[in-house]
Amino acid sequence: MQSRTIDAMNASLVRFRRYMFASSSKKPKLAFLGPLGTYSHQAACECFKESVEYISQPTIADVQQALSVDVPFGIIPQENSINGSVVETYNLLRNPAVGRDCVVRGYTVLGIQHSLVVRRGVKIEDVENVLSHEQALGQCRTWLAVHLPMASLVPMDSTASAAEKLLSSEPGGFNPRKCAAICSSVVVTIYDDLEVLQKGIQDGEENFTRFYVLSFGTDVPLPATVVLPTQNMALLRVQAPLESLAGRLDITKAVNTHGLDLLRIDRRPSLHARPFDDVYFLEIGATSDNSEWSDRLQRAVERVKRSGAEVAVLGVW
Ligand SMILES: O=C(O)C(=O)Cc1ccccc1
Secondary structure: OOHHHHHHHHHHHHHHHHHHOOOOOOOOEEEEEOOOOOHHHHHHHHHHHHHOEEEEEOOHHHHHHHOOOOOOEEEEEEEEOOOEEOHHHHHHHOOOOEOOOEEEEEEEEEEOOOEEEEEOOOOHHHOOEEEEEHHHHHHOHHHHHHHOOOOEEEEEOOHHHHHHHOOOOOOOOOOHHHEEEEEOHHHHHOOOOEEEEEEOOOOOOOOEEEEEEEEEOOOOOOOOOOOOOOOOEEEEEEEOOOOOHHHHHHHHHHHHHOOEEEEEEEEEOOOOOOOOOOEEEEEEEEOOOOOOHHHHHHHHHHHHHHOOOEEEEEEEO
16 A cells, blocks of 8 residues: 555544544534444544534444434445445435435545454464454455455444454354454554454555435534535436336436536335336536536436436435
8 A cells, every 4th residue: 555545544543533532512413333443433533523423323224313403414334446335325325214304415535444353362363253344344355365265254234343242252152262353453442452463454555435424404504624525416316117218218318418427326126116126326416517506407307307217316515
């Protein structure tokens, strides 16, 4: 990994420790995939610094569920540069509450370096199970195949919850002395009795995750200190019946006709329709011409709706 990237990550970890335990009184709350020390937590701290109180949630779906007047902000991982889309997040974006009560306000990107972490004294040859979030397991596939080819890979709700598991000893559960977790090295500074066996085990020199910043409705202002990159983007959820090919093709035409760029498309099975009537997630941006961006977006949405598709605007930023 380039030394500039490592320096930036180290600086970001120092800042993270400063914000992590920031005092909480009277600040708006932000829900993140916890426990303390996840990458979601670090991304939130980088972005929101001392402007919010951080509220840990056990799963990505719980982050969305937690959004309310009392907890106006959230952050969820959306895509990784090595392992692709975060499936749990796209499953969650199918929920009708997203686009209504819960909206996307923009994104932030975090550089990620994974470590193999064990309970103090455990050696790599003792490790029979590797616990982590499925994204982290996917991002370290090559290293795991070379160094721990016989180990079982065990998906957990988050990287830091995998590390926490090493400290518990449930009867009939995993023997923590035969387990390792993949997580951020910052975790060993938060939880006692853990140590890093190997740093930088991800497949590739550069590893970045993009996170969506959420809010409860569109009216709540982001704290003044929060600066998110890139304006004039939108996330749409589009559902067109399988037979409505016109409805599907019209999406790209509508976007192009109104001078917008289709930046990415994701697809998940629909929650309520027939097999293979999928739901599409489109990220749309203004081309170099930013004028009348929201009018042009609105006209493109109306046109896709006229062709028979259901369209929900999940966020405009
Ligand atoms: O489990 C975490 O730490 C998360 O925040 C989800 C995740 C996992 C791996 C890479 C990026 C985000």
